[in-house]
Each structure stands twice: as structure tokens, then as C-alpha cells.
Amino acid sequence: MPDNNVATNAAAYSASPERLGRGALLRWFISSAALAVPQAASPVAFSLLALSVIGDARGGAALILAMTLAQVVGAVPITRLGKKRSEATFLKFLVIFRTLALFALALCAYFEVSFVLLIISAAIAGLVNGAAYGYLRSLLNHLTTESKLPRAQGIAATLNEVTFVLGPVVASGLGTISPVFAIVVLAIVGGTPTLLIPKVDAKPAxxxxxxxxxxxxxxxxxxxxxxxxxxxxxxxxxxxxxxxxxxxxxxxxxxxxxxxxxxxxxxxxxxxxxxxxxxxxxxxxxxxxxxxxxxxxxxxxxxxxxxxxxxxxxxxxxxxxxxxxxxxxxxxxxxxxxxxxxxxxxxxxxxxxxxxxxxxxxxxxxxxxxxxxxxxxxxxxxxxxxxxxxxxxxxxxxxxxxxx
Known part of the structure; x- marks a missing residue:
């Protein structure tokens, strides 16, 4: 449990929300919603992908399970890897890592390789999900004042729910065109935070x-x-x-x-x-x-x-x-x-x-x-x-x- 001195010192090295401006907070909101897109849409997208690859939509459950279990395993170790790095920079690395893993998943499906490789790709993509969210949420403390934090968190929660409502619908529509195309689009949208994450030097000296x-x-x-x-x-x-x-x-x-x-x-x-x-x-x-x-x-x-x-x-x-x-x-x-x-x-x-x-x-x-x-x-x-x-x-x- 941190004492007041630690909390005060922590505030001293964080960037001023006023200096960063509302634009940085807006980019954070968009990043927060975009980061959740692959997880929100994957149940439908993965089921359609499995149906096209192995002829059984239940294979989508195996892909989801692999992604989820990997997230549980990787959350703490991967988060600790970024402990001595800039939070914003490490977050971008995690998002790029997941995007490449989803592209690999799409390529494996396109070339109809072993379904085991699809499961491995889904697991690799899920490995960084928890850590990416952890660093993204931590950045919010540097983009708004403490008095406005409940409102910002509430807006983020609302956008998250909207994402989880629309994600499966979009995945279903894209999947009717091509399940592989749906995965590619989800990867691109889920990767947009690399371009939007505000530049915040959120590491203590x-x-x-x-x-x-x-x-x-x-x-x-x-x-x-x-x-x-x-x-x-x-x-x-x-x-x-x-x-x-x-x-x-x-x-x-x-x-x-x-x-x-x-x-x-x-x-x-x-x-x-x-x-x-x-x-x-x-x-x-x-x-x-x-x-x-x-x-x-x-x-x-x-x-x-x-x-x-x-x-x-x-x-x-x-x-x-x-x-x-x-x-x-x-x-x-x-x-x-x-x-x-x-x-x-x-x-x-x-x-x-x-x-x-x-x-x-x-x-x-x-x-x-x-x-x-x-x-x-x-x-x-x-x-x-x-x-x-x-x-x-x-x-x-x-x-x-x-x-x-």
C-alpha cells in the first residue's frame, strides 16, 4: 500500500493533463475502444473462420479459449517486462505485437495450413491483451485530473460496451464477404492505437x-x-x-x-x-x-x-x-x-x-x-x-x- 509521499512523488513525474489538452484524452478514448475490437468481435469472427477452414464453427471456441488462456498466463509477466520503459512506447509495442499475430492468423487461414497453427496464432495474439489494457488504463491517470477520473472511466466503460455490441455485428457482416478479410480488418482496427496513443512520458525518474x-x-x-x-x-x-x-x-x-x-x-x-x-x-x-x-x-x-x-x-x-x-x-x-x-x-x-x-x-x-x-x-x-x-x-x- 503506497503512502502519501509516494503518491505525491508519483504525481510529480506525470505529465500535466492541462498541458496535454483534450485532444490527447480524446485519442485515448478512441484507442480504448479500438483496442477492445478484436476481443469483442472474435467470437463471431473466429467461428466463421473455423467454419471456412475445418467446416465446424465450434473450432471458433478453441481459438477463443486459446486467446483467453494466453491472456491469463501472460498478463503479469508481460506487464513487468515494460516496468522500466515508457508506458506509451511499451503499449505501442504490445499493440503491434498483437496486430502481427492476428495477421499471421489470417495468413494461416488463407493458405489453409494446420488448424493447430491457427490456435497458436490466436494464443500469441491473446498473450498481450491483459498487459496492453493495463498500460492503456494506466495512461489515463496522466490525461485527466483526479476529480474528472470517474467521468473519464465511465465514458471508457460506455465505449467498451458499445464496442462489444457492434463488434459481433460488424464481424458477422465482414465474415459474409470473407472470414479471412474479417480477421484482417479487426487486426487493422485493433492496431490503430499505435497511431493514436498520446505521447506521455509516464515513467518515474x-x-x-x-x-x-x-x-x-x-x-x-x-x-x-x-x-x-x-x-x-x-x-x-x-x-x-x-x-x-x-x-x-x-x-x-x-x-x-x-x-x-x-x-x-x-x-x-x-x-x-x-x-x-x-x-x-x-x-x-x-x-x-x-x-x-x-x-x-x-x-x-x-x-x-x-x-x-x-x-x-x-x-x-x-x-x-x-x-x-x-x-x-x-x-x-x-x-x-x-x-x-x-x-x-x-x-x-x-x-x-x-x-x-x-x-x-x-x-x-x-x-x-x-x-x-x-x-x-x-x-x-x-x-x-x-x-x-x-x-x-x-x-x-x-x-x-x-x-x-
Whole structure:
């Protein structure tokens, strides 16, 4: 846990947001949205690619799994590789690395090489996803003031949701032209941050700023766990959407009955938190976690199509506010020079949640899987509301800013 002197010193070497101007922040927003495009569109794009290469769309799941597992493995080690380098420069390197890996994936598919090489290419591309997000998010601290950080994070969360709504649609349209062409376009769009990332010298000159020891303090681990559980909850709807549609007697294509309301509600939540421009209080976070738990409970009950959609909307409404809180509170809890690593772990936590949901949905029935995930959401909510709160009685992150 950094002390006030470290925080003050860290602020001294960062570039002034006023000097960089609004243009730099705008480029950061575009970069943030573009960076997420390959991940947002890859489920559809990879499925279409696998269908064209091996004649089985299920091969797309293998590509996604390889990319996601690689992200989990590479998040911390790759982030640490850039510890002594300029954050902006190292971020550009990571983006270029991923872009080249996606181009390699497209070339392997075009020349119809072994499907194993496609899986390896997808894994190499995913290897840097967590680290790239970690460095990108860390740069935001140098582009806006602390008072405006909740609004900036809220806008980023909203753009992220828009990307995940439009990404699959664009991938589907491009895939009808050519699955290989779709991968190439995603690689190009995902690589645009190399041209847009603001030039920020975001590295400390004083080596005494470095903090030793594990970054996973109990407080940081708590919010990473919350993020992973939220990721599992959202994934339950997005991955299980087709199965839910079939359960209620609809065609698989009508899986959008669940995913679209979820994403639109999340966009609305992002807009709300951007306008509010405040870090939520601990009580508000507990309330939002309770709301998400209630929504997941409705989905797990599955008494009707309407109730399930309402549950998805309820989850979506608090998704951006909670995601914004996790990013902001981790920003306060992390030592300045370890922020990229913590933010990489944040993105990786969501991926771990997705892997957990995928495994549960594969191992047991849809109904049982939804109950398990709802139970996980309930458990973490109760822990935050009662067990962990009892250790920090009187603490209110939203009003005092004290994160101890």
C-alpha cells in the first residue's frame, strides 16, 4: 500500500493533463475502444473462420479459449517486462505485437495450413491483451485530473460496451464477404492505437519509487474477485444466450433477445456514471452488487422469457458503475509504478470469470450452471456487504477517499 509521499512523488513525474489538452484524452478514448475490437468481435469472427477452414464453427471456441488462456498466463509477466520503459512506447509495442499475430492468423487461414497453427496464432495474439489494457488504463491517470477520473472511466466503460455490441455485428457482416478479410480488418482496427496513443512520458525518474512485494494485497484481491464474478455473471448470459433461446422455444438466432438488452442497459449505466462523475460509496457498491445478484437470480430461475430478459437488463444497468468502481478503487489501492500490473490483473479477472462460466456451462446443465453462477454472485455480495465491511467499519471510499 503506497503512502502519501509516494503518491505525491508519483504525481510529480506525470505529465500535466492541462498541458496535454483534450485532444490527447480524446485519442485515448478512441484507442480504448479500438483496442477492445478484436476481443469483442472474435467470437463471431473466429467461428466463421473455423467454419471456412475445418467446416465446424465450434473450432471458433478453441481459438477463443486459446486467446483467453494466453491472456491469463501472460498478463503479469508481460506487464513487468515494460516496468522500466515508457508506458506509451511499451503499449505501442504490445499493440503491434498483437496486430502481427492476428495477421499471421489470417495468413494461416488463407493458405489453409494446420488448424493447430491457427490456435497458436490466436494464443500469441491473446498473450498481450491483459498487459496492453493495463498500460492503456494506466495512461489515463496522466490525461485527466483526479476529480474528472470517474467521468473519464465511465465514458471508457460506455465505449467498451458499445464496442462489444457492434463488434459481433460488424464481424458477422465482414465474415459474409470473407472470414479471412474479417480477421484482417479487426487486426487493422485493433492496431490503430499505435497511431493514436498520446505521447506521455509516464515513467518515474526516481528508482526509489519502486515498491517491493506482492501487488495482491487483500483489498486488491477482493475487488479483483468481484470483477471476476461479475465477468462470470455477464458471460452466463452471453455464452448461454443460444441455450436460453432454445429453452424458451425460439430459434438460436433469437439469442439477441438476451444479449442486446444486456448491452443496451450497460451502455445506459455507463452514461449515468459518466454524468454523475463520482466514485461510488461502499454502501452504493454493496447495493449495486445486490442488484446484480437479484438480476442473476431472475435469470437462474428462468420462469419465463420476460423475467429472464428483465434479469439481463438489471445486470446490465449496474455493470458499468461496478466496473468503473473497480478500476477507480484499484487505482487508489495500487502503488503508482504497479498500476499497469494491477489493471492487467483486472482485465484478466474478467477473463477468468468467462473461463469459469464456460467450464460450468460445459460440465453441467444450463439450469444448474446458472444456479451455480448466481450462488457465486450471492457469496461475493454477502462477503463485501458483511464480512469484509466488518473489518473496515466506518470506511466509505466514496466520500473520504481513504482506501486503507
Amino acid at each position: 526516481d528508482v526509489t519509487l519502486q515498491v517491493s512485494g506482492s501487488v495482491l494485497t487483500p483489498a486488491i484481491l477482493l475487488w479483483l474477485t468481484c470483477a471476476g464474478t461479475a465477468g462470470a455473471t455477464v458471460a452466463a448470459i452471453e455464452i448461454g444466450a443460444v441455450a436460453l433461446a432454445l429453452k424458451f422455444g425460439y430459434e438460436p438466432a433469437l439469442a439477441i433477445l438476451f444479449t442486446v438488452p444486456l448491452c443496451l442497459a450497460s451502455v445506459a449505466g455507463g452514461i449515468w456514471i459518466s454524468i454523475r462523475n463520482r466514485l461510488s460509496s461502499r454502501k452504493a457498491v454493496f447495493a449495486q452488487l445486490s442488484i446484480m445478484t437479484f438480476g442473476m437470480g431472475l435469470v437462474a430461475l428462468g420462469v419465463s422469457l420476460t423475467v429472464t430478459i428483465i434479469g439481463a437488463v438489471i445486470i446490465g444497468l449496474v455493470l458499468a458503475p461496478l466496473g468503473t468502481y473497480y478500476a477507480l478503487i484499484l487505482d487508489r489501492l495500487a502503488p503508482p509504478e504497479k498500476r499497469p500490473e494491477v489493471f492487467a490483473l483486472l482485465r484478466t479477472s474478467y477473463s477468468v470469470g468467462i473461463i469459469f462460466t464456460s467450464a460450468v456451462l460445459t460440465a453441467i446443465t444450463l439450469e444448474a450452471a446458472l444456479i451455480v453462477i448466481a450462488g457465486s454472485m450471492l457469496a461475493i455480495t454477502l462477503y463485501v456487504g458483511f464480512v469484509d465491511r466488518s473489518r473496515h467499519e466506518g470506511e466509505d471510499y466514496g466520500s473520504t477517499g481513504d482506501t486503507n
